[in-house]
Amino acid sequence: MPPFKVLISGGSLVGLTLALALERAGINFEVFEKGEIGPQLGASIALHSQSVRILEQLGVWKDIEPTVTQLEKVRRLDANDGRVFEESFQLREISRVLRWPFFFIERRRLLQVLYKHIRDKSKVHDHTAVVSYEEHDDGVVVTTSDGRSFRGDVLVGADGIHSIVRAVMSERISRINHALSTEIDQAFTTSYQALFGISRRDPSASDSFLPDGHTVYNVYGDNYSAIVTTSPPDLVFWFLFIKTGRTQDHKTPRYTDEDAQAVIDRYGRTALGKNHTLRELWDTRIRATLVPMEDGIVKQWSHGRVLLLGDSAHKVTINAGLGGNLALEAVTQFTNGLVALLKEKPSPSLSDLSSLFEQFDRVHRSRAEVARTISAKTTQTEAQETWFLRFHARYISPWFISDQAKAGQYLRFAKDAPWLDFVPLPSRDADLLDRREKERVGSRLSRIGRCLGAEHCWQQRQLPQSGGDIGGDRGGLRRVASSIAACNGQSK
Numbered sequence: 324m325p326p327f328k329v330l331i332s333g334g335s336l337v338g339l340t341l342a343l344a345l346e347r348a349g350i351n352f353e354v355f356e357k358g359e360i361g362p363q364l365g366a367s368i369a370l371h372s373q374s375v376r377i378l379e380q381l382g383v384w385k386d387i388e389p390t391v392t393q394l395e396k397v398r399r400l401d402a403n404d405g406r407v408f409e410e411s412f413q414l415r416e417i418s419r420v421l422r423w424p425f426f427f428i429e430r431r432r433l434l435q436v437l438y439k440h441i442r443d444k445s446k447v448h449d450h451t452a453v454v455s456y457e458e459h460d461d462g463v464v465v466t467t468s469d470g471r472s473f474r475g476d477v478l479v480g481a482d483g484i485h486s487i488v489r490a491v492m493s494e495r496i497s498r499i500n501h502a503l504s505t506e507i508d509q510a511f512t513t514s515y516q517a518l519f520g521i522s523r524r525d526p527s528a529s530d531s532f533l534p535d536g537h538t539v540y541n542v543y544g545d546n547y548s549a550i551v552t553t554s555p556p557d558l559v560f561w562f563l564f565i566k567t568g569r570t571q572d573h574k575t576p577r578y579t580d581e582d583a584q585a586v587i588d589r590y591g592r593t594a595l596g597k598n599h600t601l602r603e604l605w606d607t608r609i610r611a612t613l614v615p616m617e618d619g620i621v622k623q624w625s626h627g628r629v630l631l632l633g634d635s636a637h638k639v640t641i642n643a644g645l646g647g648n649l650a651l652e653a654v655t656q657f658t659n660g661l662v663a664l665l666k667e668k669p670s671p672s673l674s675d676l677s678s679l680f681e682q683f684d685r686v687h688r689s690r691a692e693v694a695r696t697i698s699a700k701t702t703q704t705e706a707q708e709t710w711f712l713r714f715h716a717r718y719i720s721p722w723f724i725s726d727q728a729k730a731g732q733y734l735r736f737a738k739d740a741p742w743l744d745f746v747p748l749p750s751r752d753a754d755l756l757d758r759r760e761k762e763r764v765g766s767r768l769s770r771i772g773r774c775l776g777a778e779h780c781w782q783q784r785q786l787p788q789s790g791g792d793i794g795g796d797r798g799g800l801r802r803v804a805s806s807i808a809a810c811n812g813q814s815k
């Protein structure tokens with residue numbers, strides 16, 4: 324029997340990271356990418372500390388570290404006049420707690436580094452699109468655009484928001500469950516469009532209106548927002564997000580260069596400081612692209628031997644910079660499960676694989692839902708969608724919420740991110756397992772404490788006026804016990 328093999332449709336963030344992780348685990352794979360590896364779309368990506376830990380485990384971080392600068396500060400500006408209304412060091416606090424930096428990188432460069440680290444390049448087929456797949460009792464066979472067929476044990480759809488693997492999977496599901504297939508096809512909606520770009524900056528110019536490499540500008544408009552940061556010495560990364568009507572993804576348009584020009588004609592005056600505008604970045608762009616900003620989580624991520632990972636399974640709005648980081652979590656979670664399964668059963672059955680996919684869904688879905696909520700709230704806040712969000716951004720957040728508290732809101736999510744558990748942890752994280760276990764126990768105890776407190780208040784209200792013996796109230800004790808059990812259940 325041939326060794327277990329994972330076929331991967333899509334050679335971008337998910338496809339290449341998965342290939343690297345599988346290679347590290349000694350699992351066979353083959354990647355199919357319909358275009359070139361690391362195309363220039365004008366895109367950049369913020370990598371969060373929890374993802375950097377995974378890149379370090381994969382041996383990639385050492386090639387990235389010298390070329391990026393750690394983000395520390397968020398400067399919040401008014402889009403109309405460029406006035407700064409808040410400065411926060413919340414990113415520095417996040418990096419301090421998670422022990423790894425937080426930074427922007429040109430997306431193309433990240434993909435090139437991931438690709439460079441894959442040892443066996445013959446397993447990565449660029450300019451080769453997956454056009455379909457067929458499942459058999461003992462495996463899955465994909466057909467590619469050049470007419471070739473490849474056999475594997477599992478097929479991973481890492482082919483993005485317009486995934487062909489998801490489309491074929493949905494078509495197979497429609498034969499037995501039409502309603503589910505429709506839900507899968509209509510999983511994404513769009514309420515915003517995003518114009519993003521990379522521009523040149525002159526390293527010798529003073530550029531006082533641009534952030535330094537450690538700062539992100541968050542520009543707040545009325546139903547639109549912008550993000551600008553620099554990547555020393557000579558690049559500027561920028562994004563403009565504009566609220567549109569809500570549309571179902573399968574009806575969203577693909578935008579043209581004329582559409583992007585029309586957006587700049589209308590929003591180019593967005594202020595990036597006194598007397599400086601977004602148009603200046605547009606005029607010095609290397610490349611800029613206008614896209615719909617989809618949001619949604621596909622109801623079912625697997626079928627038979629096929630699993631969706633990354634944007635093909637869940638897509639979140641861009642402002643919080645979470646989509647790619649969530650995708651890296653998915654790769655990590657899935658690879659951890661697969662490595663453990665293959666250790667036990669080198670030739671797993673279809674039912675073993677189904678259990679693996681279900682387990683992955685159980686753990687990762689709730690993380691995707693939280694990431695989606697954080698992202699949507701960030702997008703709405705930065706576009707000041709309501710008067711309350713505007714008031715909160717201008718008067719509550721700068722004056723009444725500390726940087727630690729702002730970081731804490733995000734850390735509650737980020738601290739539970741997975742790492743590759745078949746690769747040693749980096750030395751600075753040697754105590755991570757212990758630390759996480761202590762935090763889990765601590766948060767379980769505090770939940771039990773809160774439940775007991777609530778039960779005690781309830782008891783107080785129930786006591787007869789003449790006084791009563793709580794210890795003798797067996798129903799009360801039963802309620803305390805069941806409160807603890809319920810709390811324990813919640814904290815699992």
Ligand SMILES: Cc1cc2nc3c(=O)[nH]c(=O)nc-3n(C[C@H](O)[C@H](O)[C@H](O)COP(=O)(O)OP(=O)(O)OC[C@H]3O[C@@H](n4cnc5c(N)ncnc54)[C@H](O)[C@@H]3O)c2cc1C
Pocket residue numbers: 332333334335336337338355356357358366367368369370451452453454481482483484485486487488517519614632633634635641643644645646647648649650
């Ligand atoms: C402008 C912008 C900024 C973003 N910024 C951030 C950020 O700061 N932080 C963050 O965490 N996330 C960010 N994201 C989200 C992040 O980029 C995505 O979540 C991430 O790229 C998802 O990776 P993926 O591999 O699943 O999909 P993709 O990156 O979309 O890759 C899919 C790949 O599949 C290929 N493909 C498609 N069809 C086929 C086929 N039939 N056969 C073979 N190959 C195929 C495509 O060519 C592509 O290379 C941003 C997204 C955008 C658009």
